[in-house]
Amino acid sequence: MNTTVRTACINGDLSTAEELLMQEIANGENYRSYADRSIVMARKLDWDHALDDATKSISIQPSFIGYVSKGISLCGKKQVRDAKRAFDLASIFTDGDPKTYHLLFLIKSIALFRANQHAEAIRRVRELAAACPDADTTLASRTIEVYLLIQLGNNAMDRACPTEATGHFTAAVNAGTFLTKSPVDSKYEEFVVLFGCDLNSLWQTANQKRCHALLKAGRLAEVFEAFRYMADMSFMQELSTFRDHAPNADATPDMCKYDDENDSISDIDSYIDHVDELA
Numbered sequence: 001m002n003t004t005v006r007t008a009c010i011n012g013d014l015s016t017a018e019e020l021l022m023q024e025i026a027n028g029e030n031y032r033s034y035a036d037r038s039i040v041m042a043r044k045l046d047w048d049h050a051l052d053d054a055t056k057s058i059s060i061q062p063s064f065i066g067y068v069s070k071g072i073s074l075c076g077k078k079q080v081r082d083a084k085r086a087f088d089l090a091s092i093f094t095d096g097d098p099k100t101y102h103l104l105f106l107i108k109s110i111a112l113f114r115a116n117q118h119a120e121a122i123r124r125v126r127e128l129a130a131a132c133p134d135a136d137t138t139l140a141s142r143t144i145e146v147y148l149l150i151q152l153g154n155n156a157m158d159r160a161c162p163t164e165a166t167g168h169f170t171a172a173v174n175a176g177t178f179l180t181k182s183p184v185d186s187k188y189e190e191f192v193v194l195f196g197c198d199l200n201s202l203w204q205t206a207n208q209k210r211c212h213a214l215l216k217a218g219r220l221a222e223v224f225e226a227f228r229y230m231a232d233m234s235f236m237q238e239l240s241t242f243r244d245h246a247p248n249a250d251a252t253p254d255m256c257k258y259d260d261e262n263d264s265i266s267d268i269d270s271y272i273d274h275v276d277e278l279a
Helices: 003-010 014-026 031-043 047-060 064-076 080-094 098-114 118-131 135-158 162-175 186-195 202-216 220-245 265-278
Strands: none
Touching: 003 014, 003 031, 003 186, 014 031, 031 047, 031 064, 031 186, 047 064, 064 080, 064 098, 064 186, 080 098, 098 118, 098 135, 098 186, 118 135, 135 162, 135 186, 135 202, 162 202, 202 220
């Protein structure tokens, strides 16, 4: 995906992204352009056209992005079995690279979640974190887990089930405590491009939504506790940030120390004596 189209997708300007890709396709059939447009059409929830473009991309040249876009579009059409098959075929093109495979695993999990396979999606994300405990994979998995839990809470709120929503938001808060200090890395932009995921300030979002759900459920005492917890954690985050950036004692300038190599103390004394003599 070229930079202009990618930026449009990140900014949510899907009409511009679609128009740019139409121009690319008009200039010559390209498997990548069809796959990219499939992603844009999926973002617009136009699943039929998304699947058509993904299928066209694969017919021109089978590829990782082609099968990923097909898997996403099939999940959108709730054809889960066929979607899983497409994601399995995408794994052939990972070239054995663990990072690419882990990315595919998380993409598949989000797509399955959006096909209403909620429990399976969250289970997969947790299993990935447990099976691959390296720092990058764990952070990515936990970030996506928090995101999915928030979506479950949102779904419950849409159904006017604040008590159920509170449980999901609380789980997101507990799973995302590490996010109070860990900024979302730019490498997670792939999830923004593919799904429009908002991964910024997940922990704060989960806390705010939990407070709102508790309020809707009439659990006022717990609302105050949740607000206090959020405030305490935010304060600890700010304190930790301050400590991380505070200058070392050795780096603190000594305002009483004369440090001009061109003028020694004896030179200054001589100058003062000379002034006294003139006076």
